[in-house]
Amino acid sequence: MASGSGDRKYDPNKFRKYTFDTEPIPRLHCYHPDTDRLIANERPVVITDTHLADTALKWDLEYLAKHLGSGQHTVYRSKTHKFKYYDEKKIKNLPSFTPPTQVLRMTFAEFLDKLRNPGKDRYYLQQALNDTVGKQLVLDYLGFNWDYVNEQQRKFKWGPLTSNLLLVGMPGNVTPAHYDEQQNFFAQLRGYKRVLLFPPEQFGCLYSHPIHSPHDRQSQVDFDAPDLARFPRFREVRGHKVVLGPGDVLYIPMYWWHHVESLVDSEVTVSVNFWYKGGTVDKIEYPLSIQQKVAIMRNIEKMLLEALHDPDQMAPLLCDIVKGRYD
Ligand SMILES: O=C(O)C(=O)[C@H]1CC[C@@H](C(=O)O)C1
Numbered sequence: 001m002a003s004g005s006g007d008r009k010y011d012p013n014k015f016r017k018y019t020f021d022t023e024p025i026p027r028l029h030c031y032h033p034d035t036d037r038l039i040a041n042e043r044p045v046v047i048t049d050t051h052l053a054d055t056a057l058k059w060d061l062e063y064l065a066k067h068l069g070s071g072q073h074t075v076y077r078s079k080t081h082k083f084k085y086y087d088e089k090k091i092k093n094l095p096s097f098t099p100p101t102q103v104l105r106m107t108f109a110e111f112l113d114k115l116r117n118p119g120k121d122r123y124y125l126q127q128a129l130n131d132t133v134g135k136q137l138v139l140d141y142l143g144f145n146w147d148y149v150n151e152q153q154r155k156f157k158w159g160p161l162t163s164n165l166l167l168v169g170m171p172g173n174v175t176p177a178h179y180d181e182q183q184n185f186f187a188q189l190r191g192y193k194r195v196l197l198f199p200p201e202q203f204g205c206l207y208s209h210p211i212h213s214p215h216d217r218q219s220q221v222d223f224d225a226p227d228l229a230r231f232p233r234f235r236e237v238r239g240h241k242v243v244l245g246p247g248d249v250l251y252i253p254m255y256w257w258h259h260v261e262s263l264v265d266s267e268v269t270v271s272v273n274f275w276y277k278g279g280t281v282d283k284i285e286y287p288l289s290i291q292q293k294v295a296i297m298r299n300i301e302k303m304l305l306e307a308l309h310d311p312d313q314m315a316p317l318l319c320d321i322v323k324g325r326y327d
């Protein structure tokens with residue numbers, strides 16, 4: 001049964017089921033007065049009619065094969081539907097770490113081959129748009145509605161645009177829950193993706209990996225089989241949900257957890273994101289925002305690890321600080 005507004009075609013029953021409740025995310029016109037209010041308050045919103053990446057709505061596989069350029073692109077290979085991100089530079093911190101996916105470098109033509117004959121594996125092209133793309137793609141990129149995003153960047157005092165990640169995924173691919181330290185306009189171009197979001201206030205329910213782990217910022221909880229003995233507060237998690245289709249732009253606020261999945265029977269999905277550094281506050285105001293508290297927790301964790309040189313000493317030391325004194 002097709003569902004959603006207008007000519008949106010997807011079957012809502014075809015997304016994976018999880019154990020927590022979700023509430024919808026507002027979908028508002030870019031000129032609706034509440035849209036800017038939500039962004040100013042760092043709350044997620046699907047913004048319609050931005051025409052942000054309309055020139056990229058034609059970026060199907062054939063077009064990308066023709067214009068993405070003959071360079072090598074970053075493609076992840078996974079034995080499961082999950083593509084849990086990891087920072088390769090941090091693997092040295094954790095010799096026992098086993099990467100859940102393989103990072104491959106291949107041309108788009110080779111990637112197309114993998115899509116046609118994936119075998120038991122799944123593939124996810126995740127490549128920052130850079131100067132190796134073909135001329136036509138540069139023209140499409142220049143044709144993005146930069147007036148709109150530049151105005152938003154100015155209005156909300158965000159830092160510079162750091163990158164635009166091009167995402168080409170197989171139906172059913174999942175990016176597990178994590179948070180980023182950047183503001184994000186996520187533009188859906190082809191196919192349908194469901195995004196589950198959780199506010200930074202739920203940091204204590206989502207159990208991110210320790211900061212020295214390659215999986216820093218990623219939730220330890222396997223949403224398909226949550227280990228409630230290890231992660232009891234996952235029971236309290238309450239999500240926000242939206243299904244994005246071509247032309248939708250989702251504002252993913254910095255520090256908001258998000259879990260992204262391509263509809264299992266969608267066509268190959270294509271998205272492009274716009275990551276911005278967060279703004280700098282000229283004066284600290286109290287009470288601190290939850291985002292500031294997450295940033296403070298990260299800094300404390302980094303400093304303590306730096307000082308102790310041994311992750312095993314973190315828990316006993318922090319317990320001695322807290323137990324019977326602050327709790
Ligand atoms: O844009 C972000 O912040 C992300 O996490 C992207 C990385 C994988 C993407 C996906 O659509 O699966 C989402």
Ligand SMILES: [Zn+2]
Nearest residue numbers: 178179180258
């Ligand atoms: Zn992200």
